[in-house]
Amino acid sequence: MTAETLRTADASPESFAHVRDWIFDLDNTLYPRHTDLFSQIDQRMTTFVADLLSLPREDARIVQKDLYRRHGTTLRGLMNERQIDPDAFLAFVHDIDYSWLEPNAALGESIATLPGRKFIFTNGDRGHAERAARQLGVLDHFDDIFDIVASNLVPKPAAETYDLFVGRHGIDPSKAAMFEDLAKNLSVPKALSMTTVLVVPRNFETTLGEYWEHEGRDGEHIDYITDDLTTFLQSIQK
Incomplete structure (x- = not known):
């Protein structure tokens, strides 16, 4: 098995038992990349x-x-x-058609049953995050959205942006997990002691877009990799 497969397979309820704050990127993370939104x-x-x-x-x-x-x-x-x-x-x-997203009741349930707080942390704006999450049927399961405006228009992966997020919500990074589709956006969370999960499609090479966006996906700052967020969240709650 590849390193990616091993890291995915190693996820278990025990490995996430310490997590009290669950942080999710929005685009191509909460909804799958193949929707092409x-x-x-x-x-x-x-x-x-x-x-x-x-x-x-x-x-x-x-x-x-x-x-x-x-x-x-x-x-x-x-x-x-x-x-x-x-x-x-x-x-x-962000003046786009959100009907491209299909409601995902299973994802909503898997997020709702996570123990602790849940956040959306996006380089988009709040309105976009709210509309997308509402269309997916998961908006009501989140405690807050930290958007590009909240970060003073400084995007991930800037360290100061993560510091603002952590400080605003009183997050203990050692008890937090972050889910992202871009490996570069998980370097700082890992340095802060968060558990990191990279969400990428199975046919990664044919759907990744700009190849340089995804450099570092084999790095040590990635704890787990999954191609199915819902199944992954279900597997760590059994």
């Missing part, structure tokens, strides 16, 4: 850049991805280099 946001970011810079879409997409890679998010890059209004950007890119 984020592609709508991605395309609207390209449109925003194209309109802002008066570029053809092909050129705007290159600029968009370059900003994302260098600044952590397209928004941060546009703020740093073009001084845009972040509220206008967030409203525009």
